[in-house]
Amino acid sequence: MKATDDERLARAALSRLAEPGDEELGGLVLRDGPVAVWRGIERGSLSAKGLLRWRTRLVDLDPQADLARIQAAGGRLVCPGDFEWPSQLDLPEPWARQRPLALWVRGDVDLRLACLRSVAVVGSRAATSYGASVATELAASLAEKGWTVVSGAAYGIDAAAHRGALAVGGITVAVLACGADVSYPRSHDALLRRIADEGVVVSELPPGSAPSRMRFLVRNRIIAALSRGTVVVEAALRSGARSTAGHAGHFGREVMAVPGPVTSALSAGCHESIREGALCVTGAADVIEAVGVMGGDAVEERRGEERPTDRLDPDSLQVFEALPARRPAQLAGLVRRSGLDPSTVLRCLGALQRAGLAEGSDAGWRMRPPDCGT
Amino acid sequence: MKATDDERLARAALSRLAEPGDEELGGLVLRDGPVAVWRGIERGSLSAKGLLRWRTRLVDLDPQADLARIQAAGGRLVCPGDFEWPSQLDLPEPWARQRPLALWVRGDVDLRLACLRSVAVVGSRAATSYGASVATELAASLAEKGWTVVSGAAYGIDAAAHRGALAVGGITVAVLACGADVSYPRSHDALLRRIADEGVVVSELPPGSAPSRMRFLVRNRIIAALSRGTVVVEAALRSGARSTAGHAGHFGREVMAVPGPVTSALSAGCHESIREGALCVTGAADVIEAVGVMGGDAVEERRGEERPTDRLDPDSLQVFEALPARRPAQLAGLVRRSGLDPSTVLRCLGALQRAGLAEGSDAGWRMRPPDCGT
Numbered sequence: 001m002k003a004t005d006d007e008r009l010a011r012a013a014l015s016r017l018a019e020p021g022d023e024e025l026g027g028l029v030l031r032d033g034p035v036a037v038w039r040g041i042e043r044g045s046l047s048a049k050g051l052l053r054w055r056t057r058l059v060d061l062d063p064q065a066d067l068a069r070i071q072a073a074g075g076r077l078v079c080p081g082d083f084e085w086p087s088q089l090d091l092p093e094p095w096a097r098q099r100p101l102a103l104w105v106r107g108d109v110d111l112r113l114a115c116l117r118s119v120a121v122v123g124s125r126a127a128t129s130y131g132a133s134v135a136t137e138l139a140a141s142l143a144e145k146g147w148t149v150v151s152g153a154a155y156g157i158d159a160a161a162h163r164g165a166l167a168v169g170g171i172t173v174a175v176l177a178c179g180a181d182v183s184y185p186r187s188h189d190a191l192l193r194r195i196a197d198e199g200v201v202v203s204e205l206p207p208g209s210a211p212s213r214m215r216f217l218v219r220n221r222i223i224a225a226l227s228r229g230t231v232v233v234e235a236a237l238r239s240g241a242r243s244t245a246g247h248a249g250h251f252g253r254e255v256m257a258v259p260g261p262v263t264s265a266l267s268a269g270c271h272e273s274i275r276e277g278a279l280c281v282t283g284a285a286d287v288i289e290a291v292g293v294m295g296g297d298a299v300e301e302r303r304g305e306e307r308p309t310d311r312l313d314p315d316s317l318q319v320f321e322a323l324p325a326r327r328p329a330q331l332a333g334l335v336r337r338s339g340l341d342p343s344t345v346l347r348c349l350g351a352l353q354r355a356g357l358a359e360g361s362d363a364g365w366r367m368r369p370p371d372c373g374t
Numbered sequence: 375m376k377a378t379d380d381e382r383l384a385r386a387a388l389s390r391l392a393e394p395g396d397e398e399l400g401g402l403v404l405r406d407g408p409v410a411v412w413r414g415i416e417r418g419s420l421s422a423k424g425l426l427r428w429r430t431r432l433v434d435l436d437p438q439a440d441l442a443r444i445q446a447a448g449g450r451l452v453c454p455g456d457f458e459w460p461s462q463l464d465l466p467e468p469w470a471r472q473r474p475l476a477l478w479v480r481g482d483v484d485l486r487l488a489c490l491r492s493v494a495v496v497g498s499r500a501a502t503s504y505g506a507s508v509a510t511e512l513a514a515s516l517a518e519k520g521w522t523v524v525s526g527a528a529y530g531i532d533a534a535a536h537r538g539a540l541a542v543g544g545i546t547v548a549v550l551a552c553g554a555d556v557s558y559p560r561s562h563d564a565l566l567r568r569i570a571d572e573g574v575v576v577s578e579l580p581p582g583s584a585p586s587r588m589r590f591l592v593r594n595r596i597i598a599a600l601s602r603g604t605v606v607v608e609a610a611l612r613s614g615a616r617s618t619a620g621h622a623g624h625f626g627r628e629v630m631a632v633p634g635p636v637t638s639a640l641s642a643g644c645h646e647s648i649r650e651g652a653l654c655v656t657g658a659a660d661v662i663e664a665v666g667v668m669g670g671d672a673v674e675e676r677r678g679e680e681r682p683t684d685r686l687d688p689d690s691l692q693v694f695e696a697l698p699a700r701r702p703a704q705l706a707g708l709v710r711r712s713g714l715d716p717s718t719v720l721r722c723l724g725a726l727q728r729a730g731l732a733e734g735s736d737a738g739w740r741m742r743p744p745d746c747g748t
Contacts, residue, residue, distance in 0.1 A: 134636060259633030259645055262508060262656040271633055271656045280648040282636040 003079035010038035011079050011102040012063035016206045017041070017054050021218040024050035026097035034101065069207040073181040074196070075106035086112045089225050091251055100204040100222060104180045107200035113325040113367045114171050114200055118148035119287055120223045120248070122241040123157025123233035124266050131157055131234030131266060134258055136164035138233065141284030143170020146324055146337060150175065150227045152219065153188055153195070157233045157241070162195055171326055172199040173226065177219040178211040179203055198326075220244040221251075228291040229254030231281060235269030242269050245278065254290045256281040312355070315340060319348035320357055320367070328364030377453035384412035385453050385476040386437035390580045391415070391428050395592040398424035400471035408475065443581040447555040448570070449480035460486045463599050465625060474578035474596060478554045481574035487699040487741045488545050488574055492522035493661055494597045494622070496615040497531025497607035498640050505531055505608030505640060508632055510538035512607065515658030517544020520698055520711060524549065524601045526593065527562055527569070531607045531615070536569055545700055546573040547600065551593040552585040553577055572700075594618040595625075602665040603628030605655060609643030616643050619652065628664045630655040686729070689714060693722035694731055694741070702738035 003011070011034045018025045028037045028048060046052055067077060078084045079102045089099055105111055121139050123131060139149040139161040149165040151158040153174040165172035174195045176184070180203040183189035195201050204222065205215065220240060224230050224247035235241040235257075249255045257278040260267030274280045281287050312320060322337035322345075323329065334349075335342050349365055352358035359368040377385070385408045392399045402411045402422060420426050441451060452458045453476045463473055479485055495513050497505060513523045513535040523539040525532040527548040539546035548569045550558065554577040557563035569575050578596065579589065594614060598604050598621035609615040609631075623629045631652040634641030648654045655661050686694060696711035696719075697703065708723075709716050723739055726732035733742040 130635060130637070258636055259641070259648070259654070261504060261635055262632055263504070267633070268656070271654055274633070274648065274654040275660070280633070280645055280654065282642070282645045286649070 002083065003081040004035075006035045007033075007081070008067070008077055008079055008102075009063050010034035012066050012077055012206065013038050013061055014041075015101045015104075015204060016061055016063065016066060017057055018051070019054075019218070020100065020204045020215060021098045021221070022050070022054075023097040024048050026099060026101070029101065030096060030099075066206045070104050070106075070181065073106055073207065075104060075180055075201075075207075078103045078105050078111055084110050084112050086115045086226055088115070089222070091225060095221075095225075095251065098221065103202050103204055104206060105200055105202050106180045106196040108197070109171055109200050109326055110367075111173070111200050111202065114148045114173055115150065115226045116148075116321060116325075117146060117292075118150050118173065118227040119291055120150040120227040120230040120244065121157070121161035121233060122151055122223065122230060122244050123161075124235050124239055124241060124269075125154050125156040125158075126236075126266065127156035127160065127234050128260075128264060128266050130260060130264070131258075132160040134260075135160035135233040136167070138231065138258070138284055138287070139164030139172070140168045140170070142287060143172070144168050145284060145288060146322070146329070147284075147288070148173055148199070148227075148325070150223055152176070152216075152223055152244075153184075153192060153201075155185060155188075159188060159191060161233070162191060162199075166194055166198060169198075169327060174199070174201045175219055175223045175226065176201060176203040176211070177205070177215040179205050179207045179209040181207045182209065182211075184211050216240060217243060221247045224248035224253060225251050227253065229256055229287065231256040231258065231287055232270055232273060232278070233258045234260065234264075234266045235273075236265055237269050237272055239269050242273060245273055249277075254279065256287060256290060258282065312351070312357075315344055316348040316351050319345055320352055323352075323358055323365055323367045325367050328361060328366040330364045334365060376457070377455040378409075380409050381407075381455070382441070382451055382453055382476075383437050384408035386440050386451055386580065387412050387435055388415075389475045389478075389578060390435055390437065390440060391431055392425070393428075393592070394474065394578045394589060395472045395595070396424070396428075397471040398422050400473060400475070403475065404470060404473075440580045444478050444480075444555065447480055447581065449478060449554055449575075449581075452477045452479050452485055458484050458486045460489045460600055462489070463596070465599060469595075469599075469625065472595060477576050477578055478580060479574055479576045480554045480570040482571070483545055483574050483700055484741075485547070485574050485576065488522045488547055489524065489600045490522075490695060490699075491520060491666075492524050492547065492601040493665055494524040494601040494604040494618065495531070495535035495607060496525055496597065496604060496618050497535075498609050498613055498615060498643075499528050499530040499532075500610075500640065501530035501534065501608050502634075502638060502640050504634060504638070505632075506534040508634075509534035509607040510541070512605065512632070512658055512661070513538030513546070514542045514544070516661060517546070518542050519658060519662060520696070520703075521658075521662070522547055522573070522601075522699070524597055526550070526590075526597055526614075526618075527558075527566060527575075529559060529562075533562060533565060535607070536565060540568055540572060543572075543701060548573070548575045549593055549597045549600065550575060550577040550585070551579070551589040553579050553581045553583040555581045556583065556585075558585050590614060591617060595621045598622040598627060599625050601627065603630055603661065605630040605632065605661055606644055606647060606652070607632045608634065608638075608640045609647075610639055611643050611646055613643050616647060619647055623651075628653065630661060630664060632656065686725075686731075689718055690722040690725050693719055694726055697726075697732055697739055697741040699741050702735060702740040704738045708739060 143165040230248035257270035257273040517539040604622035631644035631647040
């Protein structure tokens, strides 16, 4: 089930060839598989008309070098089929052809496990102090309750959200519009290193890629798809954060917005979203109430590929989802999060440990990423 | 159609006898009419069991004196059947028995015409400066666009709303939980006098009545019923303003709330209302978009009683509703408000003038309250 080396090489090459979200390439890969498509291109036939626009990039393609480069940066390429691939990115039509070809990631945390219970917290670069403090608080509260905070590492709300999660030792995922090894904005160099140390930095662009206006917009769909819901903390009427929320809505994810003073132009986008149907959220409790519904979770949104969690009984699945990805949790915390009684939780932990899905220590229990896919 | 003197006297007496909203008395009046009910009580038969609790008040009843007293205060008693009676108070079951027996009013403006196009703006007594300034702005904007602002004359948001409307020469209606001639709170004496001078002060309690906790709550249903929608500007989670909004929702009126900082306890009630379905409004434009829908207006909510406007064609009705109750408007303004072309507006104004519903002068056009009901 794990992606083969050929597939990995082909996806690395194709992700360097075309711009992210290229639907023509995506459609071909979906139909023929990455290896066949890449071989066709190697043989000199950029048959699809739309692909011709990328032909100038063919001369520089060296997927082996890109793979070596991400490895040198302490990272890896995560492909569909890998255990670490977040299955919530496998959206149905009409978005299937926009699926990332692969994700270049840096960070010790398993991306899929980190995003099982995640919320995107996004907003304006030009945040007010109100917005920045609300984003920090919200992210910290979500992280404290075991939720991963996904954002875009931009100035303002994004940075505040990442910092809020990091401040309480939580997991945060930064989805970049440039290479996962590129520090953009430059002044977020330290922040991005910290996110890679304690969470995950993700990009569908190969190492060294520079950001562009288009890449920011296309990147937003990944933030929306990775998480169970998107919270816009502050946004002007026209803003990238609202585009992320728009994607979330299309993908069937919860769209949420934080209200603010009606006198603030940076809350106007949030209020407009609420008027258009976004849920008005005032804190982590509101967010969790909206996205934390039992049974509506990402694990069950799988499509076709078998997961190690597929054969778990409902109670064990519930306990599995209550497990933290990184910092171990004590039994009492797992009882609270799973909503099951202690003896049931203990029974399920035993089953999960035997299935290789949980590991226990003196510090408590946490998820255990398998060494490879099943 | 106008209430007879006997009816007027009976309603004055009954409104002194029972507490506002008494459903048993309301039911009897609805079934037998105010005169028969009052005669029965005069004859010494407080037959209905629930009415017995008011029997100590029988000795002091002097409806003639009450009518003289409101007249001395420059006011009058408005009864169902009078042209000035706002037909939107004639709610269907299960609220019909809570209909005010009569309204004691002070003010030169016709209550029914003033409330044809009205919005309630309510909120916390302990308003923040944010809330007070939003309420003032909102009320001023609504008044400038020809909307009457209804509120409860309390400290905080209510007072700010009245003042905002008055500041731009608009009409405002204060619904009190004490006699219409009583200044409560005492420090709003000047404000209440100004409202009576330029708008209307209303109460279902007879002159001289003191407020009580129960009377405040029961009063809220009138604020909600009089207006096309209720906007809560600031409210704690538990607050009287939210009870007004609750009534508005039950009565099929638009329920609206102004968002604010999530860090403010006085916006928490507004956010909770929005989460429960209230419309998030950020200014007068949002409010008018919600309540100003053509065809959904109070004039058409009549029940049974014939109105002078009943036989108007749709265009004339639209122009009638665009007419200001007090300060005359020029043709251009009426064209804008009615959404009809100038020649249609002129034709309709002629018809309205002939029907005695509009009066023209050098200053422009305004509604003309008839001398008596038809």
